[in-house]
Amino acid sequence: MIRLDKYLADMGIGTRQEVKRRIRQGKVTVDGTVVRSPEYKVDEECTVCCDGGRVCYEAFEYYMLNKPAGVVSATEDRTEKTVIDLIGGQRRKDLFPAGRLDKDTEGLLLITNDGALAHRLLSPKKHVDKMYYVRVKGAVTEEDVHAMAEGINIGSSALEEWTKPAVLDIISSGRESAVRLTIQEGKYHQVKRMFLARGKEVTYLKRERMGALALDESLQPGEYRRLTEEELKDLYETDRHA
Template identity: 60%
Template sequence: MRLDKYLCDMGAGTHSQVKQKIRKGLITVEGETVLRPEYQVEPEQKVCVEGEPFTYTEMEYYMLNKPAGCVSARTDEHCRTVLELLPKKKRKDLFPVGRLDKDTEGLLLITNDGKLAHLLLSPKRHVDKTYEARIQGQVTREHVKAFQEGLDIGEERLTLSAVLEILNSGEISQVRVTIQEGKFHQIKRMFQAVGCEVLYLKRLSMGSLTLDESLKPGEYRFLTEAELAKLKLEVGVEG
């Protein structure tokens, strides 16, 4: 691929910044200075920017324990984004797979694998997403039944059948919810539909991918090869 594209993909700067670095003689390939942005480079070759080595990575997969207070977006003018929590990332084209509300915590997959993301989010795939929630109001078996049958949250259709597990019922209830959709504020709207309010929400899993509880809010790590392989197998992605 072109040297300037290689460097842009790896976050060495904007396209104009990268070109300027190349023309200033700040880039070497296999120890030789290269002055042409269009120079063809192979991913396995050793590329350095001002003496700092860059290793090309085509795809990156991160598990983030999203903290409350940041938004699930690539950029935002007013709030900190989840991508700002990944200082060691290489790719500049990463994005969060699905959105968690600003005040929602928990599992968030961040990658640049568009195909995998599309399949995980596709309504046709019915990928389970499990959340832990603290609810204002007593959650009962009637609520469990209503979640199973589908709720009117102001959309054209009722929500798909969801599993509501009561962990503790009282003035403040503790529950676990599994849904197969990802509508805007869906869980909050589902509880509103039965006269309750979500006080706290945390995503625990998405398909076979489960939040590593050793990750504190704001911490992240690479997906393991086993986690990635299982996730791809689940949605039918080869390789």
């Protein structure tokens, strides 16, 4: 059971104060009866309507976002536009990005309010693959492939910080190279630091996959959609087998 005001606020109808006001004004019904008490308890089986429209409760929501460059992976920021700002409509207040992408990094980002799933997907102990498309200055060689496979020291000269083994696939190599890198961690600026440790500068970075969830290439940067039932099932399978 859940309080009526929380039910409505969770579904993005308004803030707790706004929905309390609507309830007290008689604009909310439960199973066809006007309810004026914000504390009234309802469950998912109840038919809740606000201003004549039905409000169906979902405990969790899952969105795939193609994060554009220039947007920060945060729920709120005083000066920068956030990934949550990109989710339009009557969005719920408890959404957050599952993990972070650097401000200038593009690509797959899961937006949800399922904290337990997000924690398991992001835990280093779970070994969930994160695959990135990367462009770097300079030629990427088989020596780089072997080095990445053994783990890279991305620490400072005074402090070592080794990554776990990573898989590097060379797409093209030259004055500017294109590669795909698969890692199982999410250290601060990790991909950039791994290539920097090999003497190469990352010029473009895009996450294409996290576990079984692959970026929908039809989504333009800044666009998003709900996960399909099949994608959500695969994501939970990733969690269980990681």
